[in-house]
Amino acid sequence: MKQVAFGTTGTLLPSIVLGCMRMNSADDPVKVLQTAVNNGITFFDHADIYGQGECEKIFAKSLAKTSIKREDLFIQSKCGIVPGEMYDFSKEHIIEAVNGSLKRLRTDYLDSLLLHRPDALMDPEEVAAAFDELKAQGKVRHFGVSNHSPLQVKLLQNVVEQPLEANQLQFGLMHSGMVDEGLNVNRGKEQISQRDEGVLDFSRLENMTVQAWSPYQASLVKEVFIANKRFPELNQKLDELAEKYQTTPTGLASAWILRHPANMQVIAGTMNTQRIEEIAQASEIQLSRKDWYQLYLAAGNHLP
Ligand SMILES: NC(=O)c1ccc[n+]([C@@H]2O[C@H](COP(=O)([O-])OP(=O)(O)OC[C@H]3O[C@@H](n4cnc5c(N)ncnc54)[C@H](OP(=O)(O)O)[C@@H]3O)[C@@H](O)[C@H]2O)c1
Numbered sequence: 391m392k393q394v395a396f397g398t399t400g401t402l403l404p405s406i407v408l409g410c411m412r413m414n415s416a417d418d419p420v421k422v423l424q425t426a427v428n429n430g431i432t433f434f435d436h437a438d439i440y441g442q443g444e445c446e447k448i449f450a451k452s453l454a455k456t457s458i459k460r461e462d463l464f465i466q467s468k469c470g471i472v473p474g475e476m477y478d479f480s481k482e483h484i485i486e487a488v489n490g491s492l493k494r495l496r497t498d499y500l501d502s503l504l505l506h507r508p509d510a511l512m513d514p515e516e517v518a519a520a521f522d523e524l525k526a527q528g529k530v531r532h533f534g535v536s537n538h539s540p541l542q543v544k545l546l547q548n549v550v551e552q553p554l555e556a557n558q559l560q561f562g563l564m565h566s567g568m569v570d571e572g573l574n575v576n577r578g579k580e581q582i583s584q585r586d587e588g589v590l591d592f593s594r595l596e597n598m599t600v601q602a603w604s605p606y607q608a609s610l611v612k613e614v615f616i617a618n619k620r621f622p623e624l625n626q627k628l629d630e631l632a633e634k635y636q637t638t639p640t641g642l643a644s645a646w647i648l649r650h651p652a653n654m655q656v657i658a659g660t661m662n663t664q665r666i667e668e669i670a671q672a673s674e675i676q677l678s679r680k681d682w683y684q685l686y687l688a689a690g691n692h693l694p
Contacts, residue, residue, distance in 0.1 A: 391430030392673040394653040397555025398597045399532060403464055405648055405673045407433040407601065408666070409659040410449055414441035416661035419452040425663040427458050429670035435558075435601070435657050436495070437468035437506055438487045446494035454496070466502035467491040468536055468558070470509060477509035484520035488529055502532040504558055508542050514549035521552055534558070536603075540592035557593055558657065561602035563624065563643055563689045565609040568600075569650070570691065577694055590652055600654045602647050606640065615689075616640055627688035631681055640665055641672030646685050649677040 393402035408426045416422050426434075436446050446467070453460070469487035472478050488503060503524070505517070524530040534556035535543060547554055561568055568590040593600050608615040615621045616628065616639045628639035635642060644656045658669050677685075687693070 391670060392648060394599065394655060395597075397532065397534070397599050398553045399555060403655075404431055404433050405653075405655055406431050406644065406670055407435050407466075407655050407657045409435045409603065409657040410445045411435075411437070411440045412659050412661055413445040413448050416448070419448050419661075420455045421663055422661050422666065423449070423452045423458070424456055425666050426670075427456075427463075429667055430673075431666065431670055432462060433464040433466070433655070435466050435468075436491065437471070438491050439471050439473055439506075443490065443494050446491055450494060450496040460497055464501040465495060465497065466504065467495070467500050468504040468506040470506040477507055477511075479505060479509040479512040479517050481516040481520040481523075484517065485523060488524055492529060499528055500530045502534060502556065503530045504534045504536045504556065505538070505546075507537045508539075512542075512546075514546050517546060518550045521550055525552060532556075534598070536601075538589075539587045540589055541587060543592070543596070543598070554596075554598060556599040556601050556655075557589065558601040558603055559589065560604050560607075560609075561600065561647060561654070562605035562607065563646055563685060564615045564621070565604070565607065566686065566689065566691065567609075569686070574694060594652050600652050601657050602654050603657045605647055605656050605658060606643055606660075616643060621689075624685070624688045624690070627685055631677075631685065634681075635672075635675050635677070637672045637675060638668045641668045641675065642677075642685075644669045645672045645675040645677050646682060648673060648675075649682050 392405040394405045396403045408431050413419055470477055470479050521533055532555050533552045534554050536558035568586050606614050606616055628642050632639050632642045647654055647656050
């Protein structure tokens with residue numbers, strides 16, 4: 391398993407993370423958990439809202455049925471979304487959400503806590519007060535954000551004492567806006583795209599780990615692009631290169647993300663043990679520059 395440095399911590403952690411958003415749909419969550427750990431995936435991503443809390447509970451219940459030790463795992467959760475109602479980064483909500491996650495996960499601490507999606511009414515002082523309290527109580531070891539722009543990170547980091555170690559962002563072959571905007575700097579009006587404010591370069595400059603969520607989903611349509619007839623050119627290239635690198639299209643799509651020098655993590659959401667193995671094994675593959683670009687183009691992108 392390829393390891394990556396986690397933010398500014400100096401700690402090396404697995405480049406493949408198991409996303410637990412779909413754990414309530416797993417036929418055998420104990421086997422899923424055990425397969426992940428057997429293959430070097432010891433980092434698990436949660437959120438208080440996944441399955442309305444059920445996913446965290448299923449994870450803890452499954453863990454208890456194995457001999458895997460809590461301290462050998464890196465458990466991350468997220469908070470700040472009140473589904474269908476609002477985003478809430480108030481001190482009260484953050485603390486309450488973490489206490490809920492700790493209870494459901496049956497653990498005394500989270501290795502990492504991310505703010506799930508920007509709250510328009512966010513007051514950095516309140517976030518800082520919540521983080522200070524959670525850190526002092528030993529309930530959260532590291533902090534970060536998800537779906538945040540560079541300016542939003544700066545606004546927070548200006549006040550929050552703990553370094554924001556990670557930004558979880560959607561990224562993959564068919565959702566590559568963070569790369570597209572870097573390739574299209576200084577182009578004509580129609581190609582200008584600065585929607586992400588250079589978040590990829592910013593993350594590299596600030597040593598924030600980029601965690602790529604929904605890595606196998608097509609951007610707008612929310613469906614898996616692998617083996618999907620709607621994307622023939624990409625799948626032809628994935629099949630061709632999978633053979634060359636002795637992996638599967640799923641493995642290759644993961645290796646494409648990890649080839650980027652930003653030292654990203656892939657947050658894979660599969661509950662299929664065969665796929666978990668494929669993805670873990672593919673973390674070691676180093677795509678050539680040419681193959682990386684060929685896949686980028688086959689996904690429907692153009693170079694200026
Ligand atoms: N921060 C955020 O805002 C945010 C948002 C969404 C997700 N996330 C995180 O990202 C994680 C991953 O999200 P996701 O589950 O949407 O992403 P994903 O890994 O791209 O998709 C996994 C889903 O695709 C299915 N799938 C079908 N064919 C596949 C193939 N060939 N390879 C891989 N998967 C295939 C899987 O089914 P099988 O189980 O049958 O394989 C599973 O239902 C979540 O668990 C969560 O931790 C974060």
